[in-house]
Amino acid sequence: MTVRDDYLARIGALIRDARQHSGLTQAELATELKTSQSAINRIEKGQQNLTLDMLARIGSALDSELVSVGTSGPSHLRVAGGTTLSGTIDVKSSKNAGVALLCASLLNAGTTILRKVARIEEVNRLLEVLTSIGVKATWLNDENDLELIVPAHLDLAAMDADAARRTRSIIMFLGPLMHRYDDFELPYAGGCDLGTRTVEPHMTALRPFGLKVVATEGSYHATAAVGVGPERPIVLTERGDTVTENALLAAARYDGVTVIRNASPNYMVQDLCFFLQKLGVGIEGIGTTTLRITGATEINRDVEYAPSEDPIEAMSLIAAAIVTKSSITVRRVPIEFMEIELALLEEMGFQYDRSPEYAAENGETRLVDITTYESRLHAPIDKIHPMPFPGLNIDNLPFFAVIAATAEGQTMLHDWVYENRAIYLTELNKLGAQVKLLDPHRVLIEGPTHWSGAELICPPALRPAVVILLAMLAAKGTSVLRSVYVINRGYEDLAERLNALGAQIETFRDI
Numbered sequence: 001m002t003v004r005d006d007y008l009a010r011i012g013a014l015i016r017d018a019r020q021h022s023g024l025t026q027a028e029l030a031t032e033l034k035t036s037q038s039a040i041n042r043i044e045k046g047q048q049n050l051t052l053d054m055l056a057r058i059g060s061a062l063d064s065e066l067v068s069v070g071t072s073g074p075s076h077l078r079v080a081g082g083t084t085l086s087g088t089i090d091v092k093s094s095k096n097a098g099v100a101l102l103c104a105s106l107l108n109a110g111t112t113i114l115r116k117v118a119r120i121e122e123v124n125r126l127l128e129v130l131t132s133i134g135v136k137a138t139w140l141n142d143e144n145d146l147e148l149i150v151p152a153h154l155d156l157a158a159m160d161a162d163a164a165r166r167t168r169s170i171i172m173f174l175g176p177l178m179h180r181y182d183d184f185e186l187p188y189a190g191g192c193d194l195g196t197r198t199v200e201p202h203m204t205a206l207r208p209f210g211l212k213v214v215a216t217e218g219s220y221h222a223t224a225a226v227g228v229g230p231e232r233p234i235v236l237t238e239r240g241d242t243v244t245e246n247a248l249l250a251a252a253r254y255d256g257v258t259v260i261r262n263a264s265p266n267y268m269v270q271d272l273c274f275f276l277q278k279l280g281v282g283i284e285g286i287g288t289t290t291l292r293i294t295g296a297t298e299i300n301r302d303v304e305y306a307p308s309e310d311p312i313e314a315m316s317l318i319a320a321a322i323v324t325k326s327s328i329t330v331r332r333v334p335i336e337f338m339e340i341e342l343a344l345l346e347e348m349g350f351q352y353d354r355s356p357e358y359a360a361e362n363g364e365t366r367l368v369d370i371t372t373y374e375s376r377l378h379a380p381i382d383k384i385h386p387m388p389f390p391g392l393n394i395d396n397l398p399f400f401a402v403i404a405a406t407a408e409g410q411t412m413l414h415d416w417v418y419e420n421r422a423i424y425l426t427e428l429n430k431l432g433a434q435v436k437l438l439d440p441h442r443v444l445i446e447g448p449t450h451w452s453g454a455e456l457i458c459p460p461a462l463r464p465a466v467v468i469l470l471a472m473l474a475a476k477g478t479s480v481l482r483s484v485y486v487i488n489r490g491y492e493d494l495a496e497r498l499n500a501l502g503a504q505i506e507t508f509r510d511i
Helices: 003-022 026-033 037-044 052-062 095-107 121-132 161-165 168-177 200-209 241-252 267-278 311-323 339-347 399-406 422-431 462-474 485-490 494-499
Strands: 075-080 086-090 111-114 136-139 146-149 183-187 211-216 219-224 257-261 282-284 290-294 303-305 327-334 351-354 366-373 409-414 434-439 442-447 455-457 478-482 505-509
Touching: 003 037, 003 052, 026 037, 026 052, 075 462, 095 111, 095 121, 095 168, 095 241, 095 267, 095 311, 121 136, 121 161, 121 168, 121 485, 161 183, 168 183, 168 200, 168 219, 168 241, 200 211, 200 241, 241 257, 241 267, 241 290, 267 282, 267 303, 311 327, 311 339, 311 366, 311 399, 311 462, 339 351, 399 409, 399 422, 399 434, 399 442, 399 462, 422 434, 422 442, 422 455, 422 462, 462 478, 462 485, 462 494, 494 505
Parallel strands: 086 327, 111 303, 455 478
Antiparallel strands: 075 478, 075 505, 111 146, 136 146, 183 219, 211 219, 257 290, 282 290, 327 366, 351 366, 409 442, 434 442
């Protein structure tokens, strides 16, 4: 096939899918375009030359941006749904632990090697920031082992501001940088569009170390007082993961003992604690809400560390099996951070087996293998809501929307943390679900759902975006999920890995 023929075939496939999404027959589209059905048939088979004018007319007739012109731009996913998954898949390392450890590497004057780092857009953005200020970052092999060497002097003036603004994780530079500079700036953080999230909880954690931050136009201006430390325990007003991590990073090089109360004991915080211990920082109370940190004023160690597996990805894969009524084995599930979710799923009728526990490569996190079975689910008795660890993980809550949509009965989800994430779950209605938004935090879901394919634009929030992709796996017909950068920000090769289980997901860009 020539390049020209390949383009015509791709254009034809786009037009065919867009027409089917619009519910038009070839004859109806032909009437709309004042041409013949045979011409439409040739176009869809890639056997007809097309002018830009005709492309524009087809796009207008189908009310679809699928038929657009250009060689670059956002990537999209085309999903042939209704397939059953089978096989085995390993959970990859934690995205949230990975970004915390990248920030923590700034504390170390020695060489840091992180094993099996999630190679996702969020990590890429942080690496762009780190390398722009002088950090040497080297991918060592196909296993995604990453070597980091931090210079004695960082060139903060050369920071890649565009990359920094595309990740909220940049806020975790505050803790490490305050030990190196008494005056510096960080660009405003970005990330998922989940509503207003201010720097103030971080200030509660960092003010006792002498850090002051003023929000200027587009940047946080930070000033640090040398040698200042907390005179009493730090009580976090928000049991947030990144807030706790920032406090840990500040305490790691403070010459004294820091006590943090109402600390998050979540998975990424535990990974950070285990890593800091390897750097020589003393930490007591890992896994609890009270941490006692004995800092090390100088950190210069050559260390290797493997972040543990991601419980949110594990939940994504289990949800994929549930909604497609499939039996798969999900290996390397961090069970300590999935027990509430699995207990709730059991209550709803989920059937599965789990292996004996074994240790992750960090030597600390407990893993199991989960084998799922086709299950007939019913709605839970009570509403589903997240809680700080050891409760149901806040990031796992959206997956219960697509699961509840497959269950018999009414399920209420209460997403009390984010003021506008629940609304994205109503996008499932375009695929056939019955999701009613009760208020900015609560949705009522009526199941079971007879899923049908549709074309949707990806929500700007990571987990709801993946939830829609999972529903498309279950939906009969072809679905299209457009502009999936947000998924790539948090998942590595998700479409390809689901395809290895039998899914039919094609990545494409506008022609």
